[in-house]
Amino acid sequence: MEIAKVDLRGLDPSSPGWRAACAAVTASMVAHGCVIVAHDAISPELRRAVFDRAMPELFAFPVETKQQNVSTDTALKGYISKVPGADFESFNVNKVDEDRSFHDFSNIFWPQGNPEFSNTVGALAKKVIELEDMVEKMTLEGLGVREENSAAHLHSLTHILRLSHYGVPEDAKMGVTLPVHTDPTLVTAIVQHEVEGLEVQTKDGSWITIPPEADTITCMAGDLLTLMTNGRVAASVHRVKTLSNRERYAILCASWVKNSVAVSVMDDFVDHENPPKYNPVKTDEYLEYRYTGEGLKSSQPLEDYCGVQK
Numbered sequence: 001m002e003i004a005k006v007d008l009r010g011l012d013p014s015s016p017g018w019r020a021a022c023a024a025v026t027a028s029m030v031a032h033g034c035v036i037v038a039h040d041a042i043s044p045e046l047r048r049a050v051f052d053r054a055m056p057e058l059f060a061f062p063v064e065t066k067q068q069n070v071s072t073d074t075a076l077k078g079y080i081s082k083v084p085g086a087d088f089e090s091f092n093v094n095k096v097d098e099d100r101s102f103h104d105f106s107n108i109f110w111p112q113g114n115p116e117f118s119n120t121v122g123a124l125a126k127k128v129i130e131l132e133d134m135v136e137k138m139t140l141e142g143l144g145v146r147e148e149n150s151a152a153h154l155h156s157l158t159h160i161l162r163l164s165h166y167g168v169p170e171d172a173k174m175g176v177t178l179p180v181h182t183d184p185t186l187v188t189a190i191v192q193h194e195v196e197g198l199e200v201q202t203k204d205g206s207w208i209t210i211p212p213e214a215d216t217i218t219c220m221a222g223d224l225l226t227l228m229t230n231g232r233v234a235a236s237v238h239r240v241k242t243l244s245n246r247e248r249y250a251i252l253c254a255s256w257v258k259n260s261v262a263v264s265v266m267d268d269f270v271d272h273e274n275p276p277k278y279n280p281v282k283t284d285e286y287l288e289y290r291y292t293g294e295g296l297k298s299s300q301p302l303e304d305y306c307g308v309q310k
């Protein structure tokens with residue numbers, strides 16, 4: 001089985017192909033919790049500037065400097081350091097919709113400024129956010145959500161960027177560098193670069209490798225999209241496994257609703273036969289739950305945290 005690739009090049013809501021593309025995006029999200037989209041948003045030069053220059057420069061800093069990437073937003077962690085057995089580390093840039101965010105982030109590493117870093121990573125983030133929001137809009141439209149509800153939802157979004165590095169897997173045979181999980185987000189867009197790793201589990205339990213093609217990004221449904229759609233879109237179950245045993249970089253852009261707004265099941269998914277399956281949640285409280293004791297132990301954190309008792 002393969003995950004379909006949907007071509008979004010040159011597409012906007014007035015294009016003749018829009019409705020068919022919405023249907024294809026939605027079908028893949030419903031079937032697999034994810035969709036691969038083809039795009040021309042990231043030029044080869046931008047890709048090289050970010051992955052061949054900015055990322056290696058960033059990860060070369062000493063750990064004491066890296067740890068200064070703390071989140072001003074309590075629930076979203078800053079720098080995630082390596083832990084024994086997993087050579088994975090990741091930075092977090094909050095509120096990437098605001099121009100200052102990259103400037104503030106790069107100041108940690110280059111107090112005298114590094115416009116090349118902020119401009120290139122910022123430019124890539126902007127493109128990824130546009131694609132991610134488009135996929136979110138298309139999914140809601142494909143599921144029949146009313147235009148005004150979808151527009152209000154898209155208006156409530158904020159985005160964070162994760163810049164991640166994976167060392168060569170310690171267990172060369174297994175190659176697993178990030179264990180199986182769902183994301184606590186609404187949607188996560190993943191930009192891979194040259195080295196494979198991202199794998200998605202299908203509903204029959206088998207694994208599909210998502211190739212790191214330069215002209216695609218992968219959008220994953222997170223737990224909060226399951227909540228909002230009353231279970232119509234199940235969150236993608238995925239992991240990172242690099243069997244070629246190479247070092248790997250990836251960039252992730254996650255969409256959230258702003259912290260003060262609770263995420264609820266949308267009206268469009270509720271009727272007499274389909275009562276809400278989830279209670280509303282505040283995103284920061286849900287994150288806290290996912291990344292502390294109770295939620296870490298749960299195999300179905302969304303259900304356990306806010307599922308309506310039957």
Ligand SMILES: O=C(O)CCC(=O)C(=O)O
Pocket residue numbers: 164178183190192197198238239240250252
């Ligand atoms: O690196 C990737 O391709 C995906 C990483 C991931 O799933 C995560 O950080 O949640």
Ligand SMILES: [Fe+2]
Pocket residue numbers: 181182183188238
């Ligand atoms: Fe993930």
